[in-house]
Amino acid sequence: MNEIIKVTNLTKQFKQITAVNNLSFNVNSGDVYGFLGQNGAGKSTTIRMLLTLIQPTNGSIEIFGLPLQNNRNEILKNIGAVIEKPDVYKYLSAYDNLKLFARLNGTRPTHHQLMQQLEIVGLANRAKDKVATFSQGMKQRVGIAIALIHQPQLIILDEPTNGLDPQGIADIRNLIIKLSKEHGKTILISSHLLSEIEQIATRILIIDKGKKIIEDTATALFNPSQTIVEIETTNNEFALQQLQKSKWLTSIQQHTTNTITFKLDKSQIPTLNSNLVEMQIQLISIKPRHSLEDYFLRVTTAN
C-alpha cells in the first residue's frame, strides 16, 4: 500500500506539558483513518502539526513521500482540511468564501464548479446568502466545501461533526463514505465521538495523553479475540459464590450488585451460558460488549 502520511516519533512539548509524545503512525492511500482519543489526548495538536500550524518539537512527518518541512507548499496543495469549527468570513456569501479559498489554493474554479461543490454539500440554494445567516451545520458544510474545492488527494477532518444535529452528522458521514468509495480520497478524521469513527473508518489509531495506545484495522479492533461479556442475574451474591468454585473465576473482570463482567474468547460464550444454567444461576440477560466504545474506554482508562 502506498503511504500517504508517515509520522515518525512525533513529539510536541508546550513548556511543561507534552501534548504529543513520540507518536508514530502511517496512513495509506484510500484509508479512512480514524484518529481517536478523548478530549485533550493530543489529536488536534497532531493534526495541526500535519498542517504546519504547529511546529513539532521532535520527530518527522512525510506526506505523499515528501518531508513536510521542506515541501510545505507542494504538499498543502493536495490537502483539504477542516480544523474543528470551520470558521469562514461571515460577511461574505458561501459562494464568495469558496471562491476566495480556492484562489488561495492556486485554483480558479468556474462558476459551474463552484456551484457543483455547493450542490455536493447541499448549499447550492443558499450560495449567495451571507454566511452570517447560516446555522452551525451549514457553516460546517461550507468548511467541507472549501476543503474539497481544489480536488485534494488527502482530506484531514478534525472533529468535523462538532456541534451538528443528528441529521448533520449523518450527512457528513455519508459524504465521507462517498468521498472515500466513489472518489478514492484518503481521509484522516479525528473524533471523540466513537460511534462516528466506528461507522466509517477502515483503520483506527487510538491515542491517549499524546501516546499511541493502539493502531489497527477497524475489523481487528471490532473483533478482538478477547471480548467482554456482561451477565445480569436475579441473585448476584449466589451467582458469585457458584462462579468462585468454577473455572470461570479467572475470567471475571468486575462485578456490581446486579452484574458480573467476564473477559473471554467469543467461542466460550455458549459454554459459559450452559454452565450458568447448570450452576442454577438465574439469568436476566447475557450481553457480549465488544463495540469500539467499550474497547476505547477500556484501553484509555487502563492507560
Added chain:
Amino acid sequence: MFTLIQIELYKIFNRPRTYIAFIAIAALTIIVQLGLKVDGKEYADFVMADLKNTFSIDGKIINGYFVCYVLLQLLLVHVPLLIALIAADMISGEANIGTLRLLLTKPISRVQFIIAKFIATCIYTVALLIWLAILGLLLSIFIFGTGDLLLLKNNYVVQLQQNDIFWRYTGAFLFAAIAMITVAAVGFFLSLFAENSIGPIVATMSIIIVCTILSTMSLPLFNLIKPYLFTTHLVTWKEFFDIKINNQNETIAGSIQNPAKIINSLTVLIAHIIILISITIFIFKKKDILS
C-alpha cells in the same frame, strides 16, 4: 503574491468596519467646512487679530488651501486612531474569527502571508489619505476657491503664493502616507500577539497617546528619546509649508526652509516600518497557531 494582496483587499473592502473611517473623515471634514463657510470671517479675524494691528491684509484668507491646512491639523491627529481600527485587526481579527488556521493550511508561505497583509494595510491607509485629500483639499477648493496661503507660525508669518501651494500639499500628503503607514505597522505588529482585535487596537492607541505626550513635553529625560519616537515625526508634514528667504528677505518660491528635517523624519519613520515588519515576520514564522 499579487493574488494574495487582491484577496486581502477584497476582504478589507467587504467589511463594514472599513467604512467607519471613511465616514468619520467625511463627517468631520464636512462639519469643519460648513463651520468655516458660515463663520469663516469671524474665525479669520480672531486668528489674525494680532497680525492686523501690524499689517494690512488684503484678499481672501479663508480659501480652499487654508481650509485644507486647518483640516490637516485637526485630522492628522485622529487619523492614526482610524488606521489602528484596521491595522490592529489584520492578524488578531483572523485569529478571533478562526480563519487564521484555515488560511495557513493553504499553500502560501507565512512570509508572503504577512507581506501581503501589510501591503493591503498600506493600500487601505493610502486610500484613507486620498479620501482625506479629495474631501479636504479638492472639495475645499471647490467650495472656498483658491488664493494665497497665510499661515501663522510661533513667531513669524508665512505667506505662500497660490501657484506655490499645490505641490506642497502633494508632498505633505505623501509624507503623511509614510507617517500613517508607520502607525499601521505598530498596530499590525501588535495584532500578532492577540486573538481578538480589541487588545491591539487599544494598545496601538495607548502607544500613540503616550509617545505623543513624550514627544511634546520638554523635559531633559524625554529630550533624549524624542528623536527616536515615531510620534515626534508624525507632524513633520508641516515643514512643507515653511519657505526659505533670500538675503533680501524675499521668499524663494518652490523652496522648503528645512528639507533636512523632512529627510530625517522620513528616515526615522521608514526605519520604524522596516524594524516592526521584520520582527513581525520573524515571530510569525515560528508562531504556533493555536487559535
